[in-house]
Amino acid sequence: MADETPDFASLSPQEWKDRLTPEEYHVLREAGTEPPGVGEYTDTTTEGVYRCRACDAELFRSSSKFDAHCGWPAFFTPLAGDAVLEREDRSLGMVRTEVLCANCHSHLGHVFAGEGFDTPTDLRYCINSISLTLEER
């Protein structure tokens, strides 16, 4: 990570490719999805803060991570309401809600509501591990 803080929302595709691995670029900048069960944080219970792997913004806390048995890290709420952006995603013939980093507009995953999970919100922020970096605290 460079010392200067760029304006992440205006980086070009090539600038992103210079900053990210091809796998990170595919998920973060092309709204890809990592395969279920392979992400490094799927079953992680370590306490800490999950940051955006693209821009380092704080996105989720380990205290809101729960085991949804879905193959990806799941959180019931972002760290702050303005940490993420949500927008309708009609790809793949479904209507889903895409979750993006509010700071750099990189793709994080999707959020699903009303699935019956025993959490304070009954929301499931289904986030790609490769979009996150866990900072242990």
Ligand SMILES: [Zn+2]
């Ligand atoms: Zn970001």
